[in-house]
Structures are given as structure tokens and as C-alpha cells.
Amino acid sequence: MSCGNYELPPDVEAERMRAVEQLYLLDSAPEDRFAQITRMARLVFEVPMAAVSLLDSERQWFKQADGLDLEGSVPRAQTVCQATILRGYEHPEQPALILEDTWESEFCELPAICAPGGIRFYAGYPLYGPGGYPVGTFCVYDTKPRQLSSAQLESFVELAAWAQRELQSTDDLERAATVQQQLLPRAEADLPGYRVCALCLPAFAVGGDFYDHYPVDGGTVFTVADVMGKGLGAAILTATVRAALRGASRGVHRTGALDLGDAVTAAYQQIADDLDSTDSFVTMFHLKLDTADGRVEYVDAGHGFAAVVRLDGTVEALSSDDLPLGVLPDCTWLTREIRLAPGDSLVVGSDGVLDLVDSDHDEVRALMNFVARHPDPSELCAQARMLVKQQPPLDDVTIVAIRREPAA
Structure with missing residues (x-):
């Protein structure tokens, strides 16, 4: 009644x-x-x-x-x-x-x-x-x-x-959200010959996703990661993961003798105890782009949401069998390689992006089709923001899109 x-x-x-x-x-x-x-x-x-x-x-x-x-x-x-x-x-x-x-x-x-x-x-x-x-x-x-x-x-x-x-309280959450957003780098990286756009939209005031990018010798490093969980707890772990990976990656690239898999392993060794004590794990897509020739080295630690959109519109999903960080001790992660030709795009997202696409069966295929329709990084991010505004997803939405400019 x-x-x-x-x-x-x-x-x-x-x-x-x-x-x-x-x-x-x-x-x-x-x-x-x-x-x-x-x-x-x-x-x-x-x-x-x-x-x-x-x-x-x-x-x-x-x-x-x-x-x-x-x-x-x-x-x-x-x-x-x-x-x-x-x-x-x-x-x-x-x-x-x-x-x-x-x-x-x-x-x-x-x-x-x-x-x-x-x-x-x-x-x-x-x-x-x-x-x-x-x-x-x-x-x-x-x-x-x-x-x-x-x-x-x-x-x-x-x-x-x-x-x-x-x-x-509103103030506490807003402060935490502001700090988390300030830890993200600029959404658009300044890379001659490339266009880059990124976004990170938490499902709650703060979230467990993050993206990162920074220059290293010979190119630029990009990361998209997703810490299990939502809210303040996941956000605290996110900051820890980001700091550990930045430190490990820069150390590896300074030596010049180690690869991305070694960087991920070194980062995991720093945070293994934290992940174990909080019963958490992290999925991650970590890559280095050689801006001179478009060569991309990458590690997919259980992430599984990355694809290359070729100039002719075909979409190649990138995947691996490597586990997320924190699932099993003593894991190792392999470095794989692709190449972006002029006009190609590389898109890396978090699993929250799946909430943006309509699919009765194959969500991953629907996501690939969505990416193929928007090969321009700025357009892709704009479409994602619009969809999030129309129907807020249940999980954080993070996207990093990198396009090598077509040849003149």
C-alpha cells in the first residue's frame, strides 16, 4: 500500500x-x-x-x-x-x-x-x-x-x-576523486606523427582503473590497468600499482638490457605482499611505442581488451594467456610485438567498456565493431563519454587510443 x-x-x-x-x-x-x-x-x-x-x-x-x-x-x-x-x-x-x-x-x-x-x-x-x-x-x-x-x-x-x-561525506569523496584525476597524465600525449586520446571514468566517485603514459628512451610507455574492486579501497591500491610500475619501467628502460615483461615482474615483486594481504589482483596492458617506426612491444597481464584497427578497417584483437598480477606467486609475463603502419590505431580499454556496447552474445566482438566504427582517437573517446552519460555503467571505463597518422 x-x-x-x-x-x-x-x-x-x-x-x-x-x-x-x-x-x-x-x-x-x-x-x-x-x-x-x-x-x-x-x-x-x-x-x-x-x-x-x-x-x-x-x-x-x-x-x-x-x-x-x-x-x-x-x-x-x-x-x-x-x-x-x-x-x-x-x-x-x-x-x-x-x-x-x-x-x-x-x-x-x-x-x-x-x-x-x-x-x-x-x-x-x-x-x-x-x-x-x-x-x-x-x-x-x-x-x-x-x-x-x-x-x-x-x-x-x-x-x-x-x-x-x-x-x-561528499567532501571526502570529491577530494579523493580530484586527487585520483590529478594523478592521471594529460589525456592527449604530444607525440609527433601520432594522435593520442585517453579517458578514465570511474563508476563511483573514485575507482580502480587508471591509465598512464610517459616518455622513455626510444619512445613512449602506455599503461591501462584495472585493480579488482571499486570505491576507495580500489583507488588506494591503484595509486600503489601506478607508482610501482612507473618505477620499475623507468629502471628497466634505463638499463636497456631488459624488456617489458621484466618491468611488470619487477613491479609485481614490489606490490605482491599488498595484493596478497588485500586478496586483490590487477589486470594490466603495458606497452612501449617506438615512435620512429611504429613498433609496439606489449605485455597483456590478463587484461584482454586491446585491438589494432588497420587502415582498411579490419580489427585485430590482441590477447595472451598471461595471468593478472596477484593471482599466483612466481608468475612471469611475456613481451609480444606488433607494428602500427601509417593510418593504424591501437585501442586499449578496461572491461567497463563492454557495458557501453549492445550485445546479446559476443560482447568482445561487439566492442571490436564499436572500435572499428571510430578509428580516430578523439572521436572514440567522445563517443564513449556520450554513452557513459546516457547510461552510467556498473564498472569503471578507461580507454587509451593511439593512431599513427597516415602517410602524407
Whole structure:
């Protein structure tokens, strides 16, 4: 049973849901930091029930629920909190929703209210996520009608602010996202005779993908890597992997006697303990481009999302049987070689790119067709950005596209 229309416009709800997902809290285990808030609320207001919850598209899920007889969540249409979320948009200056007697409200027929011993008093305050979108609520409930004095209302707002701080705040996520983006090199490398375009679009505020490029003697090194997982944990490991690979690659190229496989092995030896202790692994496509003749040496460590688009439009997928970093100890990685002729393009992506293509069966083939339709690096990246904007994928999307300019 519902109690009215509290639906947001589809575009607003989509952005709000993205903020909910970026918190990475849905269906997570109970945490004492939220239990402290609900315990304090019950003591301060002498009420039998208090909760901290998130609202997704179909349900109200409780991160912490004291005194409420429920199994983790209730249908969104059967909640008062859907109105609290809407109030966060319509009355941001006074977002608290107070129902002194729910039987005298439009919510009187909701199961949680009309049932024997149901909720007669409700006070809810919206909690905000990334982008400032209302993602959930802090609530207190009573089984009898009551009023809040001005002092109690002030305490209620302060407890809501405490709950807000315990969520991964917008500022923290935005700062982490800004730092992660700043660690990426320029999207367009300055390589005479070549055109380069790159992008990295995290599914959440921060992510586990990265790309990198930097000059070495005789050419330029490019990397696309994907650390298992999403969110802040993957982002921390990403920075570690990037630093280890940069150091190892530059050391290998300075000696001149070792190849890319040795660089990947050296990087893995630096981060092996970290990957083991966090039960993580990394897929990686690491390459060196000799800009003089178009020769490309590459290592594919379980990545599998790379292809060459020839001048005539044919697409050659690049693959290997080498494992990701962190799957098994004492792995080695082989160096392979291709050559880019004038007019050819090399495209390396992460598995999130698969979410951008429509395919009933062979996603990889559909991806190859997508790449073939957009051989120009700038055009390919622009199309990928447009598709991500139209339908945000579930995984990070990273692309590096390198085209050798056609002969004059």
C-alpha cells in the first residue's frame, strides 16, 4: 500500500541513485558508529525506535534499526521516508519532516502505522550523499503521539548531522576523486606523427582503473590497468600499482638490457605482499611505442581488451594467456610485438567498456565493431563519454587510443 506520489523526475532520481551507489553502503554489515547514534537518539528522546537508512529505487534499507521489527528493508512505497527524501529537494532550508500523530496524516494507512502497536510519531531528516543528493534518512519513532520542543528539535538536527558525518561525506569523496584525476597524465600525449586520446571514468566517485603514459628512451610507455574492486579501497591500491610500475619501467628502460615483461615482474615483486594481504589482483596492458617506426612491444597481464584497427578497417584483437598480477606467486609475463603502419590505431580499454556496447552474445566482438566504427582517437573517446552519460555503467571505463597518422 502506498500513500501518494513521491516520485522524483527520472533524471533527478537517476542522479540520486548514483549518489546512493557511490556511498558503497547498501547491504553492508552493521557498524557500531551508526548504532551509537541510534542508541543516543532513543535515550535523548525517550523513544523506542530510531534508525539510519538509505533509499534505493525500490526499498528503504536500514543500515541501523533499533526497536524496529523488520528484515533489513521495507518496500519504498510503504515508507514515510520517501516523503522526507522529497522534502530534502523541496524545502532544503527546513528539510525535517515531523508527524506528531501519524494517524492524522496521509500516511495513516501504511502497514507500519495502522498495525497494532504501530508508529504514531515520526521525525525524519534527510541525509545527503555525493553531489548533495538526499540518499537516506535519520529517523526517530514512537508508538504514541508527541511533540518536540525547540530544544529537542535542535538535538534532533544535531544527531542527524552526526549521522551525516558518518556517511562517506561528499567532501571526502570529491577530494579523493580530484586527487585520483590529478594523478592521471594529460589525456592527449604530444607525440609527433601520432594522435593520442585517453579517458578514465570511474563508476563511483573514485575507482580502480587508471591509465598512464610517459616518455622513455626510444619512445613512449602506455599503461591501462584495472585493480579488482571499486570505491576507495580500489583507488588506494591503484595509486600503489601506478607508482610501482612507473618505477620499475623507468629502471628497466634505463638499463636497456631488459624488456617489458621484466618491468611488470619487477613491479609485481614490489606490490605482491599488498595484493596478497588485500586478496586483490590487477589486470594490466603495458606497452612501449617506438615512435620512429611504429613498433609496439606489449605485455597483456590478463587484461584482454586491446585491438589494432588497420587502415582498411579490419580489427585485430590482441590477447595472451598471461595471468593478472596477484593471482599466483612466481608468475612471469611475456613481451609480444606488433607494428602500427601509417593510418593504424591501437585501442586499449578496461572491461567497463563492454557495458557501453549492445550485445546479446559476443560482447568482445561487439566492442571490436564499436572500435572499428571510430578509428580516430578523439572521436572514440567522445563517443564513449556520450554513452557513459546516457547510461552510467556498473564498472569503471578507461580507454587509451593511439593512431599513427597516415602517410602524407
